[in-house]
Amino acid sequence: xxxxxxxxxxxxxxxxxxxxxxxxxxxxxxxxxxxxxxxxxxxxxxxxxxxxxxxxxxxxxxxxxxxxxxxxxxxxxxxxxxxxxxxxxxxxxxxxxxxxxxxxxxxxxxxxxxxxxxxxxxxxxxxxxxxxxxxxxxxxxxxxxxxxxxxxxxxxxxxxxxxxxxxxxxxxxxxxxxxxxxxxxxxxxxxxxxxxxxxxxxxxxxxxxxxxxxxxxxxxxxxxxxxxxxxxxxxxxxxxxxxxxxxxxxxxxxxxxxxxxxxxxxxxxxxxxxxxxx
Amino acid sequence: xxxxxxxxxxxxxxxxxxxxxxxxxxxxxxxxxxxxxxxxxxxxxxxxxxxxxxxxxxxxxxxxxxxxxxxxxxxxxxxxxxxxxxxxxxxxxxxxxxxxxxxxxxxxxxxxxxxxxxxxxxxxxxxxxxxxxxxxxxxxxxxxxxxxxxxxxxxxxxxxxxxxxxxxxxxxxxxxxxxxxxxxxxxxxxxxxxxxxxxxxxxxxxxxxxxxxxxxxxxxxxxxxxxxxxxxxxxxxxxxxxxxxxxxxxxxxxxxxxxxxxxxxxxxxxxxxxxxxxxxxxxxxxxxxxxxxxxxxxxxxxxxxxxx
Amino acid sequence: xxxxxxxxxxxxxxxxxxxxxxxxxxxxxxxxxxxxxxxxxxxxxxxxxxxxxxxxxxxxxxxxxxxxxxxxxxxxxxxxxxxxxxxxxxxxxxxxxxxxxxxxxxxxxxxxxxxxxxxxxxxxxxxxxxxxxxxxxxxxxxxxxxxxxxxxxxxxxxxxxxxxxxxxxxxxxxxxxxxxxxxxxxxxxxxxxxxxxxxxxxxxxxxxxxxxxxxxxxxxxxxxxxxxxxxxxxxxxxxxxxxxxxxxxxxxxxxxxxxxxxxxxxxxxxxxxxxxxxxxxxxxxxxxxxxxxxxxxxxxxxxxxxxxxxxxxxxxxxxxxxxxxxxxxxxxxxxxxxxxxxxxxxxxxxxx
Numbered sequence: 030x031x032x033x034x035x036x037x038x039x040x041x042x043x044x045x046x047x048x049x050x051x052x053x054x055x056x057x058x059x060x061x062x063x064x065x066x067x068x069x070x071x072x073x074x075x076x077x078x079x080x081x082x083x084x085x086x087x088x089x090x091x092x093x094x095x096x097x098x099x100x101x102x103x104x105x106x107x108x109x110x111x112x113x114x115x116x117x118x119x120x121x122x123x124x125x126x127x128x129x130x131x132x133x134x135x136x137x138x139x140x141x142x143x144x145x146x147x148x149x150x151x152x153x154x155x156x157x158x159x160x161x162x163x164x165x166x167x168x169x170x171x172x173x174x175x176x177x178x179x180x181x182x183x184x185x186x187x188x189x190x191x192x193x194x195x196x197x198x199x200x201x202x203x204x205x206x207x208x209x210x211x212x213x214x215x216x217x218x219x220x221x222x223x224x225x226x227x228x229x230x231x232x233x234x235x236x237x238x239x240x241x242x243x244x245x246x247x248x249x250x251x252x253x254x255x256x257x258x259x260x261x262x263x264x265x266x267x268x269x270x271x272x273x274x275x276x277x278x279x280x281x282x283x284x285x286x287x288x289x290x291x292x293x294x295x296x297x298x299x300x301x302x303x304x305x306x307x
Numbered sequence: 308x309x310x311x312x313x314x315x316x317x318x319x320x321x322x323x324x325x326x327x328x329x330x331x332x333x334x335x336x337x338x339x340x341x342x343x344x345x346x347x348x349x350x351x352x353x354x355x356x357x358x359x360x361x362x363x364x365x366x367x368x369x370x371x372x373x374x375x376x377x378x379x380x381x382x383x384x385x386x387x388x389x390x391x392x393x394x395x396x397x398x399x400x401x402x403x404x405x406x407x408x409x410x411x412x413x414x415x416x417x418x419x420x421x422x423x424x425x426x427x428x429x430x431x432x433x434x435x436x437x438x439x440x441x442x443x444x445x446x447x448x449x450x451x452x453x454x455x456x457x458x459x460x461x462x463x464x465x466x467x468x469x470x471x472x473x474x475x476x477x478x479x480x481x482x483x484x485x486x487x488x489x490x491x492x493x494x495x496x497x498x499x500x501x502x503x504x505x506x507x508x509x510x511x512x513x514x515x516x517x518x519x520x521x522x523x524x525x526x527x528x529x530x531x532x533x534x535x536x537x538x539x540x541x542x543x544x545x546x547x548x549x550x551x552x553x554x555x556x557x558x559x560x561x562x563x564x565x566x567x568x569x570x571x572x573x574x575x576x577x578x579x580x581x582x583x584x585x586x587x588x589x590x591x592x593x594x595x596x597x598x599x600x601x602x603x604x605x606x607x608x609x610x611x612x613x614x615x
Numbered sequence: 616x617x618x619x620x621x622x623x624x625x626x627x628x629x630x631x632x633x634x635x636x637x638x639x640x641x642x643x644x645x646x647x648x649x650x651x652x653x654x655x656x657x658x659x660x661x662x663x664x665x666x667x668x669x670x671x672x673x674x675x676x677x678x679x680x681x682x683x684x685x686x687x688x689x690x691x692x693x694x695x696x697x698x699x700x701x702x703x704x705x706x707x708x709x710x711x712x713x714x715x716x717x718x719x720x721x722x723x724x725x726x727x728x729x730x731x732x733x734x735x736x737x738x739x740x741x742x743x744x745x746x747x748x749x750x751x752x753x754x755x756x757x758x759x760x761x762x763x764x765x766x767x768x769x770x771x772x773x774x775x776x777x778x779x780x781x782x783x784x785x786x787x788x789x790x791x792x793x794x795x796x797x798x799x800x801x802x803x804x805x806x807x808x809x810x811x812x813x814x815x816x817x818x819x820x821x822x823x824x825x826x827x828x829x830x831x832x833x834x835x836x837x838x839x840x841x842x843x844x845x846x847x848x849x850x851x852x853x854x855x856x857x858x859x860x861x862x863x864x865x866x867x868x869x870x871x872x873x874x875x876x877x878x879x880x881x882x883x884x885x886x887x888x889x890x891x892x893x894x895x896x897x898x899x900x901x902x903x904x905x906x907x908x909x910x911x912x913x914x915x916x917x918x919x920x921x922x923x924x925x926x927x928x929x930x931x932x933x934x935x936x937x938x939x940x941x942x943x944x945x946x947x948x949x950x951x952x953x954x955x956x957x958x959x960x961x962x963x964x965x966x967x
Contacts, residue, residue, distance in 0.1 A: 032508055039510035043404065046396020050484065051416045053477045054423070057431045064434075083659055115322035123316065132323050135330060138599050141530065143537025145564050146588050149571065150333045153340065160691040161647075173329060180326075205315035227422070234424020237539040240568055244647075244692075248662075249673045252645045257675070262426040266540055269430050270825050272832035272852055277434070284430050291424055299415055356817075360783070360810035363705045460819060461774060464837040548781045548823040550816045558819055569825060573682030573783030573809070575690055576706060 058288070065285025068278045076282060081247035081264075087275060091283050093246045097259035098290075100251065101167050101243065102233045109172030110179060110225055117183025117224075118209060124188075133184065139177040145237040147173050152241040162244025164258035170238035175228035182227065186220020187213060223298060230294040234287060236262035261287045337592060340585035344370065347579060352586050358550055365578030372587045374550040378468065378560035379591070382542065383535040385472025385556075386479055390531050393476070394484030395524065398491050399513055414488075421481035429541035432474040437545055440473065441465030445557050460555035466547035469556035474545055475535040482534055483527035486606070490523030491516070522609040529602035533595050539564035563591045644930045649677040650684020650697035651785045652827040653845045654914040657722050657949045658697060661942050665934060672930050678826055682783020682809045688716075688917055694931060695918045697721075699785025700792075700809070701894035702917060715920040718891025719963055720913035721938050723878055723899075723953040725869040726790050727910070729854035730841040731834050732756065732771070739764040741860035742797025742901070742909070748841060749777055749794065750801060751815040756839060764866075771839070774820060778833040778842030781823025783809040789912045790843045793900045797909075846874075847951025861909045862901050873908035874953045880904040885959050891915065913955075939964055 069076055072088040079090020116132060123129040151170040156162055190213055198208040214221075232238075239245075244257025245267065251258065261283050268280040344352050348369065355371025401413050445462035452458050460467075494516055502512045517524065547559020548569055567584050574580040648658075655678040662674045681698040688696035689710060702710070702718060710716045728745065730738060740748075744760050747753045753760055757770040780787045788809045795802035805811050815821035822837065824830035827844045831852055834842040841857075846869050849856050858866040867873045880902045886893040899911045918935060922928040941947060943954035 032511075036508040036510045039508075039513070040404075043396045043400050043513075046393050047400035047405075047413070050393040050397040050480050051413060051420070054416055054420045056435075057423075057427065060431055060435050061427065083656075083663070112322050112325055115319050116326050119316075119319040119323050122319075128320075128323060132326065134603065135327065137603060138596065139330065141533050141537065141595070141599050143539065143564060143591055143595055145537075145539040145567055146333070146337075146592055149567065149585070149588055150336055152571075153336050154332070156692065157690055162692055176326065205313070206318075209315070231422055234422075234426065236424075236426045236429075237564070237568065240539075241571055245677060246675055247677075248666075249645060249675050252647075252673070256645060257647060262424055262540075265426050265430055266544075269433055269544055270832065271828035272835050272848070273828070280430055284427050287424055288427055291422070292419070295419065295422055299418055358810070358812055361808060362703050464776075464822060464833065464840075466822070548825070549821050550812075551819055551821070553819050559822060569781050569823075570783075572679050573686050575686040576682055576783070 061281065061284050061288050064278075064281040065283075065288075068282030069285060072282065077286070080249075082275060082279070088279055088282070091261065091264060091279065091286070093248070093250050093259040094261045094264040094283065095286065096250055097164075097243070097246060097263075098233055098261045098287075100164055100254075100258060101171055101239070101260055102229050104164060104168030104254070105171035105175055105232055106225065106229055108168055109175045109228070112172075113176040113179035113224075113228070114183050114221060116176070117180035117221075118187060120180070121184040121187035122205075122209065133181075136177040136180045136184075139173075140181065142174075142177075143237075144170075144174055144235060145240070148238040148241050151238070156242055159255065161255060162242060162257040164243065164254040164256070167239045167243030167258060167260070168254075170242045171232040171235060174235060174238055175232045178228040178231060179221075179224040182224025183217070183221050186217035186224070189220070190216050223302060226294055226298050230291055230298070233294070234262055234291055236260075236266050239263050240266075261290075334592075337585055337589045341582055341589045344579050344582035344586045347582075352583060353590060356550055356552055360577050360580055362577060368577060368579045370579065370583035372563065372566060372583065372590075374552050375561040375563045375566040375587060376590065377552050378471075378546065379536050379562040379564070379594075381468050381560070382471040382475055382546065382562060383532050385468065386475035386535040387483075387528050387532050389473060389476030390480040390483050391524075391528060393480045394487055394527065394531075395517065397480070397484045398488040399517075401488060402491050403509075403513070417481040417484055420478075421485070425478070425538060425541045428474060428478055429544040432470065432541055433544040436474060437465040437470050440467075440470055445469065449557060456554045457556050460553060460558040462557040464547070464559070466545055466559045467555075467557045468546065468560055471542045471546040471560075471562070472556070474541055475538060478538065478541065479531040479534045483531040486527040486530065487520070487524055490520040490609070494519060520609075522605050522612075526602045526606040526609070529598050529605070533598035533602065536562075536598070537564060537591065537595050539568050543568050563587050644672045644926050646672065646674045646694050646927065646931055646934070647677075648674070648684075648695040648697065648916075649679055649687045649693045650917075651681040651699045651914060652678040653681070653699045653724055653726075653784075653786045653789075653912075654697055654722055654952070655827070656847045656851070657724075657914075657952050660947065660949050661938055664947055665937055665942075669930075669933075672934075674934070678828075680780070680782040680809075680826060681785030681788070685917075686783075694922070694927065695916055697914060697916050699724075699912055699914045700788040700896050701913075701915060702892050704892040707892040715889075716891070716917050717888040717920055718894075718915050718917045719888050719935060719939065720885060720894075720955060720959065721916050721935075721942070722914050722948070723874060723911060723955060724914055724951065725846045725874050725908055725911050726786055726793070726843050727846050727849050727869045728841065728843050728857040728859065729831075729834050729849050730857060731838055732855070733838075734769045734771075735765070736855060737858060738768065738855065739858045739860070739866045742794070745857075745859070746794045746798035746801040748775055749779070749813070749815065750805065751777070751818045751820065754820075764860075773839040776820055776822060776837050776840040777813070777815040778822045778824055778830050778837070778840050779813050779815075780810075780825075780830060782825050782829075784826075785809060785914070786827060786843065786845060787811065789896065789900070789910065792896055793910045796897065796901050845951065847949055850951045859909050861905075861907050862903050863905045863907070865905050867906065867908050869908045869910075871953055873906050874911050876904050877902035877907035877909070877911040878953070878956055880907055885962060888963065889920075891917070936964070 076090050078092040082089030120129050120133045155166045198212045245263045246259035265280045268276040356373040357371040359369040448458045543565030549559050551560045684696035687693040757772050791807035795807045822833050824833040827848050830842045831848045834840050858868045901909045
């Protein structure tokens, strides 16, 4: 009798746990949509293109932040992708070498690294010597955060190519360069692009690496890559800590924009894959 | 092929070296930047709860980040305690009981949760979760059960270890659950057959099978802990940001990452604050490293055992 | 999509954006500043008005606390900084090594004590009691010390939640300097500074807010809390403000009249901008006069004597001059602040 009761409790418990694990996402999406949508509707297109409103007075816009996020993500990709892809290839092609194994381990460790520490590091080595918060510093910090993801995906993509293709390519007398970059790369393309996009989606939403590197801009759109730049997560972070109601509204609106950007990149990606490493 | 130089390998080496270089440079920077405060205070930077920031008097400055360490550990442990049942339950449900149609969508949902920008968790936490926790859980518990130390702090604003722990728990559950899920899925079918043929109820069967994948569960916990302790933005918006060491769930406090986020911007005008914050960051660095490495080792060994 | 094509496309877009950004400085001058949140609403207003009249100049100000502003200025990360307390001598000496600083007071503001007690209006306190509250010695709202000044008020038997700054703040420096003046115990136990070790934290009744905005948010959201902010924040959020006992023994709240009275009562000797560290914060605190509000302070802007970029040099100096002249006119002063006295502005302008 007791066993049956335990059984029933267990089944209920499992179902509840599973529901609790996923419920928050729906609540979050609901909250962001419910509070952010009215703001977007009220602000209209101006919300996406204008500059920040004064405290307590209207909605203005989050244009500089959106542009900033775009600039930062692109710059970070430009810096981080080549390094990450090459590193991933090395780890895939020389898996038995010490360096290859170490690299793989290092990348997996760096994936979970506290991102605030990356921001501090970049501040010390770039922001202070340069004498200004800058887009390039923010991009560097984001690139460091992004690299492990892209590298791991690249490595997996290459590893998944059946050995026969390599054999065939070598059999034809191609040099290693050509084998990897002409033959295998084309086949691993999907995996690499997936890694790139996952990395970009992740860093577009990062705040901590930008806190002491990018500076943040509210009124000016773009001042040069060696000058401060805005970003949506930074903006939300600042606005949430202020008491003004209109700033809170703007924060919700910006959150909705960020959520939509994230889902737009991530969802199609995820649905076209079987599994994702995060 | 002896003696031939592998130019391909050579051309890739610089990139690997760069990655290692960045990592090593980070460690060096943290060590050198923390050095002054170690010289000045020794181990006291980590074991006292003081924040004496004086502008003109570098000698009298004194920093002790114990409150932040306490808060980081407290909230991360809380997060793991919440994430553990949730991720195990989720894993078992998805693998064993979910109807086929919702298996995939459920996994997609947790993947989205894993990648969701943490600031969105933060704004939801600050404006939605905290009031909810305060009104429906903290206040009632405080009113009736405040003799229990865990509940003994008056929850006024709601910013507390509990809020941070719950938010972190929600955030790290997807990470733990993906590891546990993978491991549980890989349990050979023969084991399941064997256990059921012995007449076990589903409850008993699951218990046994989970025991089988225990290393993976431990690894999942460790990695979740590492992730939780490193989280900055979401936590700093709900934890209260005060130097407070208190056993109650409802008390506000500090974590290492939110301490750095709050104080670094003004640290350079003081003699030793920069160094103190780097020392705190270094501590976080080391904990994160240890926890992640342990988790990975356990996972690797377990994977070997599976294949062997 | 082909990786190559994606790569080329992104690079092209980036190049376009960067080129756009880099060609701007020739037409537009960008000035970046950071610092105190105390004067922030006022500075934002000045930026709005000034940049409207000078469309080729862009100014960005980030409020992150006087400490962070001084920090940024010292590291050379911003073109100007705003600080409530005058820069300390040691900082001034350090700055002189790299870039000779100039410091100008730009506006007068007041630090007010706000509280969240719905049924209580016009709470009255004196300096000693205030110090005791912030030290944590007075625990409940209905403590006799508070009741003494507010006999008819409906004070609840609830613990006082003390809100203070979590970042390095000029507002904190002003407030704690005042508390040190009126309470010997405070001066001894806690002292004054941009950051202090708040005793209430250890007692578990302290909350830290980032910036004046953070403190305002915390007081707004937490019942039975008390905190200190610049007057403009209190006015904006319609907070209940404490009437403090001034030196003459009268209970006054902060408004234009009481602030002006405090400023006029003291013959403020403002040093030359090249020796800004000589300014004494205490001069305006606890001023004499029946109508004077006790916690009044200047807020300052710190710039370099010379900038390498000639256009920027001219623009910044012009901006500061504008602040000291047009900016002080009543239509450009935000509610909660008071313009500098005539004597002060004329003296400063003579020096530039």
